[in-house]
Amino acid sequence: MKEAIKNALIQSYEFLINDKFALTGVIIYVVFMIIAVLAPYIAPYDPHEMIKVGSEYMFNKPPSQDFLLGTTNMGRDIFSQLIYGVRPALVVGFTAAFFVMVAGTLVGLFSGYYGGTTDSILMRITDVAFGIPFTPFVIILVGFLGPSIWNIVLAMAMLLWRDTARVIRSQVLTVRERSFVEAARVSGASDLRIIFVYIAPNILPLSFLYGSLAVGWAILTEAAVSFLGFGDPDVISWGYMLNDAYISQALSRGAYHWFIPPGIFIMLAVMAGFYIGRGSEEILHPRLKEY
Amino acid sequence: MNVRWKYILKRAGQMVLTMWIISTILFFIFRLMPGNPLVAYIDPTFTQEQQQILMQQFGLDQPLWMQYVIFIKNLLRGQLGQSFFYKDSVVNVIFKVLPNTIYLMLSALIIAYFTGIVGGIFLAWKRGEKVETAGIIVTLFTRAAPQFWVGMILLAVFSFEFGIFPSGGVSQAGTSYASEFHKLLSLDFYRHLFLPALTLSIYLIGLPLLLMRSNMLDVMSESYVEMAEMRGLSKLRIMFKYAARNAFLPVITAMAVGIGYAMGGNVVIETVFSWPGLGRLLVNAVSTSDYPLAQGAFILIAGVMVFMNFLADIIYSLLDPRVNIESRR
Numbered sequence: 001m002k003e004a005i006k007n008a009l010i011q012s013y014e015f016l017i018n019d020k021f022a023l024t025g026v027i028i029y030v031v032f033m034i035i036a037v038l039a040p041y042i043a044p045y046d047p048h049e050m051i052k053v054g055s056e057y058m059f060n061k062p063p064s065q066d067f068l069l070g071t072t073n074m075g076r077d078i079f080s081q082l083i084y085g086v087r088p089a090l091v092v093g094f095t096a097a098f099f100v101m102v103a104g105t106l107v108g109l110f111s112g113y114y115g116g117t118t119d120s121i122l123m124r125i126t127d128v129a130f131g132i133p134f135t136p137f138v139i140i141l142v143g144f145l146g147p148s149i150w151n152i153v154l155a156m157a158m159l160l161w162r163d164t165a166r167v168i169r170s171q172v173l174t175v176r177e178r179s180f181v182e183a184a185r186v187s188g189a190s191d192l193r194i195i196f197v198y199i200a201p202n203i204l205p206l207s208f209l210y211g212s213l214a215v216g217w218a219i220l221t222e223a224a225v226s227f228l229g230f231g232d233p234d235v236i237s238w239g240y241m242l243n244d245a246y247i248s249q250a251l252s253r254g255a256y257h258w259f260i261p262p263g264i265f266i267m268l269a270v271m272a273g274f275y276i277g278r279g280s281e282e283i284l285h286p287r288l289k290e291y
Numbered sequence: 292m293n294v295r296w297k298y299i300l301k302r303a304g305q306m307v308l309t310m311w312i313i314s315t316i317l318f319f320i321f322r323l324m325p326g327n328p329l330v331a332y333i334d335p336t337f338t339q340e341q342q343q344i345l346m347q348q349f350g351l352d353q354p355l356w357m358q359y360v361i362f363i364k365n366l367l368r369g370q371l372g373q374s375f376f377y378k379d380s381v382v383n384v385i386f387k388v389l390p391n392t393i394y395l396m397l398s399a400l401i402i403a404y405f406t407g408i409v410g411g412i413f414l415a416w417k418r419g420e421k422v423e424t425a426g427i428i429v430t431l432f433t434r435a436a437p438q439f440w441v442g443m444i445l446l447a448v449f450s451f452e453f454g455i456f457p458s459g460g461v462s463q464a465g466t467s468y469a470s471e472f473h474k475l476l477s478l479d480f481y482r483h484l485f486l487p488a489l490t491l492s493i494y495l496i497g498l499p500l501l502l503m504r505s506n507m508l509d510v511m512s513e514s515y516v517e518m519a520e521m522r523g524l525s526k527l528r529i530m531f532k533y534a535a536r537n538a539f540l541p542v543i544t545a546m547a548v549g550i551g552y553a554m555g556g557n558v559v560i561e562t563v564f565s566w567p568g569l570g571r572l573l574v575n576a577v578s579t580s581d582y583p584l585a586q587g588a589f590i591l592i593a594g595v596m597v598f599m600n601f602l603a604d605i606i607y608s609l610l611d612p613r614v615n616i617e618s619r620r
Contacts, residue, residue, distance in 0.1 A: 124308070131309045131597040132316075133555040136573055136589055143577035143585070144320065220437060224559050227439050228574050242440060246563070251447040252458075259447070263440035270435040 007201060025212070025275030028268055029090075036086045043080035044068075047236045050075040063257045070257045073248040081236050082261050088237040089219050089269055092153055096218035099157035101211035104164025105203070111165065112172025113195050123169070129162040138221060142230045149232045152225055156218050164210040171203045209276070216273025223266050238262035299605055306601045311363075313593050318362050321586055322355065334375035345373060366590070372583035376576070381587035385569065389591075390471055391461060392568035395561070396553045398484060399491035404546055407496045411503025411542075412535050415511065416526075434497045438556060442490040442563035449486060456486050459565035487564040494556050495549055499542050506538035513537075547603035551596035 035042060044066075045051060051058040051071060061071040069078035111122040141155040175181065176199065184198050225231055226239025227246070245251070245259040337345070346352055353361070365371070371381035410426065417423045450458040457463070461474070461483050468474035510516060511534050519529045558570035565571070569588055576584035 124305070127305065128309050128312045131593060131600065132313055133551075133589075133592045133596050135555050135558050136570075136592050139558065139574065139577055140585060140589055141320065143580075216435070220435075223437050224439060227437070228559065228562055229578060239437075242437075242443065246439075246443060251443060252451045254447060254452060256447065259440070259443055263437060263444075266437050266440070267432065267435045271431065274431070274435060 021275045025272040028272035029276075032086050032090060032269065032272075035083060036090050039083050039087060043077075043083040045077040045080040047076060047081040047084040049077070051077060060253070060255070069261055070255070072244060072258065073250075078241070078258055078261070081241050082238070082265060084236055085238045085241060085262065085265065088149060088232075088235045089222070089266075092149060092222045092237075093215040093219045093269065093273070096153045096156045096160065097211045097214040099153070100160045100164055100214040100218075101207050103157065104161035104210065105168050105200075105207040107161065107165040108168025108207075109172055109195050109200060109203070112169040113176060113191070113199060119169075122165070126162050126165050129159055132159060134159055135221065135224060138225055139228060139230055142225060147230050147232055149222075149235055149237075152222055152231070153218070156221055160214050160217060164207060164214070167210060168203055168207060171206055172199060175199050175202045212273050212276040214273075215276075216270040219266060219269045219273070238266050295608065298608060302601055302604055306597055309597050310594060313597070314363065314366055314590060315359075317586060317589060318359055321582060322358075336375070337373070341373065371587035371590070374576075374581055374584040376579050376581045376584065381583050384584060385572070385587055385591060388567050388569055388572050391566060392554075392557060392561070392570065394475075394484060395487055395491060395566060395568060396550065396557065398488040399495060400546065400549055400553060402488060403492035403495035404499045404542070404549070406492070407499030408503050408535075408539065408542055410496070410500045411538075412507060412530060414500070414504045415507030415534075415538075416530055418508065430497050430500055433493050436493075437559075438490060438494045439559040439563045441493055442487070442560055445486050445490055446563065457483050459483075461567060487560055487566050490563070491553060491556065491560050494560070495553060498545055498549060498552075502545055503538060503542050506541055507534055510534045510538045541607070544603050544606045547599045547606060551599035554592045554595050 051067075052075070057075040058067070058071045059075045060073050061067050061075075063070045067077055067079065069082065071077055072081075107122050107126065111119045111126075137159060138152065138155040141158075142151050145151040145154070181194060181198050184194050189198070222231070222237060223239030223242070226237050227243045229243055231237060231240050231243065239262075241262040242259055245255065245262075250258045369382060371385075373379070374381050374384050377384045414423050414426045417426075446458060449456045461480060462468060462477075463479060468477060468480070474480050507530075516529060516533050519533050524532075554569070557568060558574060560566070561568045561571035562574050569592065573585060573588040573592070575581070576588060
């Protein structure tokens with residue numbers, strides 16, 4: 001079992017080294033992680049602080065040496081908010097992706113291995129999940145459960161596993177027919193043992209890849225939900241910043257330095273997820289049945 | 292009965308089943324809300340009489356399973372309750388804004404699919420050239436950029452900076468259209484429609500463009516295209532007359548799925564542009580705790596999505612005789 005996981009990790013590693021797109025994605029995430037850890041040292045101000053110089057509040061300042069990206073209408077430093085915003089983005093992205101990977105992989109494994117009724121039931125559930133409109137569902141659930149980052153993660157995890165489950169299932173269908181699985185079955189291995197010891201390691205790289213795609217979707221969705229005003233009020237995320245800019249008339253004041261940077265950061269994070277998840281390939285060669 | 296009809300009937304059955312399960316999930320989400328289950332349907336500001344009618348209509352004094360049966364019955368009859376905020380029936384409120392969502396969606400889909408198909412052919416033509424790489428990178432950006440952010444930039448530039456387009460709504464502040472018909476004839480309406488439709492089409496263009504491109508590349512390796520090349524036909528003629536024609540069918544099918552997508556994607560874009568449509572209605576309903584309205588809007592959006600997926604599957608099976616229906620599921 002340990003050996004198998006190690007092999008899967010090595011395979012993923014080799015894939016990264018050979019794929020420039022994936023490597024770019026990983027580098028973006030590593031940089032983001034470093035920023036997240038060092039945020040207090042990089043950001044010059046507390047992102048919540050209403051900055052006061054002398055007796056004057058620093059409202060709506062344009063970019064300058066003191067405030068790299070200027071300040072908000074409440075006198076908060078935009079650059080510091082941007083830096084601290086990396087934290088919730090990564091937390092949301094990775095936790096959501098973790099749940100998506102685990103749930104999607106399990107559903108795919110059981111569905112593909114057992115076939116028959118189990119398969120029908122699980123795949124019907126997957127069909128239902130595909131029929132639920134994603135953003136509206138997250139909004140409704142978060143609206144009712146209360147605006148917290150964990151509720152957003154929960155709501156996303158409840159639907160995002162659907163893509164992973166379908167892909168893993170079809171992969172399991174082919175792995176199931178391979179001779180080593182047959183050999184294990186003949187030698188009397190139990191179903192669970194076959195699933196987790198013989199089949200799972202072969203599909204792990206694929207679920208890692210789908211997990212990283214989910215990181216991108218999760219960050220994008222958190223931003224949309226926060227923008228709509230259902231975000232965690234205590235957490236400064238990029239979506240929150242854009243919401244703040246939008247309702248504070250940053251658009252009519254032409255405060256591009258306020259609302260352009262968070263969008264670029266969201267885009268970088270999402271693209272990194274796509275790149276690692278071989279998303280570039282999936283996206284470039286869409287097949288109708290996957291939509 | 293032939294295989295195809297059986298398949299269509301089976302798919303229709305699945306569609307009904309899916310909608311039933313989604314409604315059931317929704318019923319329980321709304322009942323699991325903290326507080327009294329009555330909160331879901333009755334606002335304290337309703338008159339005594341209204342409260343009585345709703346109590347009866349939704350069986351709110353009955354046990355949960357009975358409430359569920361009544362909920363499903365009402366749903367089948369198209370009764371979705373009373374909106375707290377608008378003091379009107381949910382169905383009326385929804386159907387008042389639905390046309391706006393449809394106009395926005397259709398115009399965005401037309402722009403996205405037309406540009407996407409032409410762009411896809413172009414990129415396939417320029418295979419291996421720098422233009423292709425640049426085109427693909429730009430397309431990847433459209434998939435990764437948050438739609439509301441794209442909308443914000445367009446608003447800041449075209450509306451606030453240059454004042455070319457209005458900043459939101461469907462009509463100038465303080466005015467309204469005499470009827471749907473007048474609205475569609477008014478130039479002002481299209482000025483309001485332009486930016487949101489553009490934003491939504493940027494969001495939608497990725498699928499048709501990339502699908503068209505990869506289909507073109509597939510088709511161009513088929514023998515009849517090679518045949519045409521050997522006959523010395525011009526590249527333009529081969530691209531359009533032979534390849535594009537065949538590459539184009541799946542993209543049209545994908546349009547049905549695109550409609551489903553657009554319904555969900557609308558939520559954010561309608562909010563940015565204060566476009567009075569179904570998506571914005573849902574957002575406002577959730578933030579004002581207008582539960583019946585939120586529920587109704589969600590069911591309609593989900594219904595359109597499920598139906599469009601069904602339609603796409605059916606068209607796909609009709610268009611492509613190679614699809615073996617039995618082994619596909």
